[in-house]
Amino acid sequence: MRALPHGIAAALHLPPTPDPVAPAILERLLPEERRHAESLGGFRQVQFVGGRIAMGMLFHELGFRRVPVLSDEHGAPRLGSGLVGSISHKQDLVVALMARGGGGLGVDLEETDRDRMSIAPRVLRPEELEAVMALPAERRWCDTVVRFSVKEAIYKALHPFLKRYIGFGEVAVWPSPEGLDRVEPFLGPEEGGYQFEARHVWVGSRVLSSVRVRR
Ligand SMILES: CC(C)(COP(=O)(O)OP(=O)(O)OC[C@H]1O[C@@H](n2cnc3c(N)ncnc32)[C@H](O)[C@@H]1OP(=O)(O)O)[C@@H](O)C(=O)NCCC(=O)NCCS
CATH class of the missing domain: 3.90.470.20 (4'-phosphopantetheinyl transferase domain)
Incomplete structure (x- = not known):
């Protein structure tokens, strides 16, 4: 977790293999997120799960109730009102950034x-x-x-x-x-x-x- 000028960032290492994510890790998602994660496979599943776990940590850090972070029809992560957030992943690492307020945020x-x-x-x-x-x-x-x-x-x-x-x-x-x-x-x-x-x-x-x- 790290404070950046545009918000709080959470970074997680991702496993280097596209194996299915273990049930114990999927348990860390909210039910709507878990359902979506279960429809994905390979690295895409790993990345989605990592991003949502990182986002989940940030709700807590900013003092907000955690809500499921699904994607809109263009792929953008949808957060509740009062917060903006963004995700980026590489094969071994995911970073999520979240901040209070409106406008747009990208990482x-x-x-x-x-x-x-x-x-x-x-x-x-x-x-x-x-x-x-x-x-x-x-x-x-x-x-x-x-x-x-x-x-x-x-x-x-x-x-x-x-x-x-x-x-x-x-x-x-x-x-x-x-x-x-x-x-x-x-x-x-x-x-x-x-x-x-x-x-x-x-x-x-x-x-x-x-x-x-x-x-
Ligand atoms: C969408 C795009 C920016 C994603 O970047 P990327 O380097 O491929 O992948 P990253 O891992 O950094 O980012 C992926 C995340 O971007 C987010 N994302 C995808 N589409 C998005 C959109 N339309 N709006 C906001 N965020 C979006 C998602 O959170 C996604 O992760 P998730 O699906 O797990 O939630 C890129 O693929 C793209 O299409 N670029 C278009 C051209 C461009 O960048 N032009 C720059 C001129 S301003």
């Missing part, structure tokens, strides 16, 4: 251990790519991952408002060394007025991003 966790600069032209706007390529070669991949991760967190925070696919070219992210990142939106003409607050922190070789969106 994302990304690895930097394998250089995949080939994705940069797909996830960055031309001016972002230009800025990345102006960096010393050894910094380019980490800078790209930060921008990518913040964009994924933006998607999770903003999608519940826009309810449409948001492309990687619809925002530019300008990372700061202190982790307080600037977001420059390029949304549709009717989609102005959103305020973005974006942060990233390094957890070993991983970047953990969070975004709060308000209108």
